[in-house]
Amino acid sequence: MSIATVETVRPTEVDGPPPVLLTVAEAARCLRVGRTTCFALIRTGELESLMVGGLRRVPADAPAAYLARRRAERRAA
Template sequence: MHDAHVAPSDAADPTLVLLTVEEAARRLRVGRTTCFALIRTGALESVLIGGLRRVPVDAPAAFVTRLRTPQHAA
């Protein structure tokens, strides 16, 4: 079952620059509430366009990289 608002091909669209919070949550394999909490604390980058919260397409990967960095430095 797929989200009616997002075509399956959207996730692979190379021109995509922003994700919805739900799309970012799916990429991180976390729930929507957890994703909003990461945004609220500044751990996950986001932008506000009008009243819409969006996550830059590279932000989920950058978040994971930051999580992994202390493990490699120790």
């Protein structure tokens, strides 16, 4: 027998509006990279982020913008 993996979704993610800001871990999941890689992208300025109080947040559209830039660079090369 095999055990199926099911990703759980918190009710607030289903009921509320889409997030405007993502945590670094959420942005990393969007990009399918690890947190360390995501922090490296932030540190080099490749992935936009900002501080909210003492918390690092990534705008929800930043992962898509990063991918668009990478695709454009690849096409130009």
